[in-house]
Amino acid sequence: MKPLGPVPAGFDAVKGELAIGGQTVSALFEQAGKTPLFVYSQEQITQRIGDLRRAMPDRLRINYAIKANSFRPVLEHVSTLVDGLDIASGGELEMVEAIGFHLSKVSFAGPGKRDSELEAAIAAGVTLNLESANEARRALVIGERLGTTPRLAIRVNPDFDLKGSGMKMGGGPKPFGIDASQVPALAREIVEADCEWRGLHIFTGSQALSAEAVIDMQAKVLELAARINDDAGVGLPKLNMGGGFGIPYFAGDEPLDIAAVGAALEERFSALPANLQDTEFFLELGRYLVGEAGVYLTRIVDRKESYGETYLVTDGGLHHQLAASGNFGTVVRRNYPVAIATRFDAEPQEEVNVVGCLCTPLDRLADKAHLPRSDVGDIVAVFCAGAYGASASPSAFLGQGPASEILI
Numbered sequence: 571m572k573p574l575g576p577v578p579a580g581f582d583a584v585k586g587e588l589a590i591g592g593q594t595v596s597a598l599f600e601q602a603g604k605t606p607l608f609v610y611s612q613e614q615i616t617q618r619i620g621d622l623r624r625a626m627p628d629r630l631r632i633n634y635a636i637k638a639n640s641f642r643p644v645l646e647h648v649s650t651l652v653d654g655l656d657i658a659s660g661g662e663l664e665m666v667e668a669i670g671f672h673l674s675k676v677s678f679a680g681p682g683k684r685d686s687e688l689e690a691a692i693a694a695g696v697t698l699n700l701e702s703a704n705e706a707r708r709a710l711v712i713g714e715r716l717g718t719t720p721r722l723a724i725r726v727n728p729d730f731d732l733k734g735s736g737m738k739m740g741g742g743p744k745p746f747g748i749d750a751s752q753v754p755a756l757a758r759e760i761v762e763a764d765c766e767w768r769g770l771h772i773f774t775g776s777q778a779l780s781a782e783a784v785i786d787m788q789a790k791v792l793e794l795a796a797r798i799n800d801d802a803g804v805g806l807p808k809l810n811m812g813g814g815f816g817i818p819y820f821a822g823d824e825p826l827d828i829a830a831v832g833a834a835l836e837e838r839f840s841a842l843p844a845n846l847q848d849t850e851f852f853l854e855l856g857r858y859l860v861g862e863a864g865v866y867l868t869r870i871v872d873r874k875e876s877y878g879e880t881y882l883v884t885d886g887g888l889h890h891q892l893a894a895s896g897n898f899g900t901v902v903r904r905n906y907p908v909a910i911a912t913r914f915d916a917e918p919q920e921e922v923n924v925v926g927c928l929c930t931p932l933d934r935l936a937d938k939a940h941l942p943r944s945d946v947g948d949i950v951a952v953f954c955a956g957a958y959g960a961s962a963s964p965s966a967f968l969g970q971g972p973a974s975e976i977l978i
């Protein structure tokens with residue numbers, strides 16, 4: 571038997587079934603008319619962001635990295651609760667334009683920005699988080715051609731990373747950001763040219779559950795920003811401190827202690843060096859805001875035995891939930907939190923493998939899981955599906971097409 575990840579708080583049984591926002595999964599399926607289905611809870615997102623704000627210092631702004639979940643109703647809802655949106659492509663720029671979000675509160679990071687993307691962002695008044703000196707110069711040329719002063723910030727590739735994070739995005743050779751030692755000279759160069767200087771972006775990693783690691787990282791980010799600001803001498807209007815707040819996916823994972831992170835940051839903010847006193851500070855978070863508020867629901871279409879093991883074959887799979895299958899940045903495959911949604915209050919009775927409908931051995935949703943007895947027609951729930959689910963899975967693979975999505 572392999573353990574399942576922890577089911578997030580806020581999901582109850584109603585009439586024996588999993589209920590999301592008070593509605594049973596059967597009712598939700600009826601409403602959507604199609605399986606598989608992602609269900610996102612508006613109430614849980616609201617609550618999560620409220621709790622986070624209460625834990626963090628008042629002066630800290632919170633941005634949403636929309637790549638975690640850009641389903642339009644989710645994006646619209648989150649955008650009413652955060653201070654800014656972070657995008658990473660021209661396509662995501664179109665999404666934030668489509669919901670009418672204030673574009674001066676949008677920043678655009680990501681390597682390999684095309685000229686057309688730089689142009690669209692500059693014209694819209696979006697802040698560019700520059701990923702290279704070359705990109706900085708291209709942005710200045712495009713700004714001049716458009717007659718628009720570009721809003722520019724520099725993404726720093728720091729000389730440290732986020733300890734214990736699932737995905738490292740800084741420290742050592744990386745395609746992201748500009749090596750810290752080169753930043754002061756480039757900052758002076760672009761400020762002397764014609765730009766609206768927005769400051770620095772320092773993102774070091776993702777999916778950290780250790781408060782100690784996050785506190786240590788934030789201290790280093792503030793020190794590095796102060797040092798660069800000293801060297802560059804151009805001021806620091808804004809500092810995007812990155813994020814990296816993780817959520818528990820696997821057995822043994824404990825939630826991040828945001829109270830401890832907030833208290834440590836409050837202390838830092840009360841003793842800032844003189845050259846950061848007037849800086850506006852931002853966190854940019856994706857999965858922490860929306861990940862636990864989403865559930866992926868898929869129906870069992872077959873049940874079979876093979877050499878002594880039981881397989882529940884569903885109509886979903888890795889084409890919607892790549893991360894749960896263990897093929898999105900994980901080394902060892904572990905089980906996400908999974909349940910039989912139509913028998914949510916039943917006791918586990920048997921060991922089963924839950925798989926998807928794709929003709930590849932990679933398509934697994936739970937291995938050797940201890941679950942209630944279930945059959946064809948029952949619904950499987952995969953939790954922690956609110957981030958990097960639909961938006962990060964190969965929905966065209968094998969012609970299966972995307973899942974439905976609803977925000978309730």
Ligand SMILES: *Cc1c(COP(=O)(O)O)cnc(C)c1O
Pocket residue numbers: 635637638656679773775776777812813814815854855856857858957
């Ligand atoms: C992906 C990404 C994020 C969001 O990461 P999460 O782990 O979802 O919080 C934030 N900032 C940048 C630059 C990113 O690339």
